[in-house]
Amino acid sequence: MIEAFLQDAEEKQTKNTSVKLWLERLEVVAYKAVDVLDEFAYEILRRKVEIRNQILRKDLVWEWIL
Known part of the structure; x- marks a missing residue:
């Protein structure tokens, strides 16, 4: 379900700059989450x-004592 949502968002990013910005922010958050888990x-x-x-x-x- 998440993969389908992200795939749809990736396709829309070329037409919609707000979707592109949202995906960029999501990527930053995902990397930060991975860093926290690491x-x-x-x-x-x-x-x-x-x-x-x-x-x-x-x-x-x-x-040593014994």
Whole structure:
């Protein structure tokens, strides 16, 4: 449904400048949304690595003590 809507809008952009402007703005918003999702995925991965490193450090300390 969305693809059909966008296809129709793309065809109309050559005739209607407001549709062209709307599509350009939509593209900017879509890229920003992808950036937000990328940052979110990065933060999840960063936290997983941080937790893993904390666990490994604790294990190394205990191995050294024992």
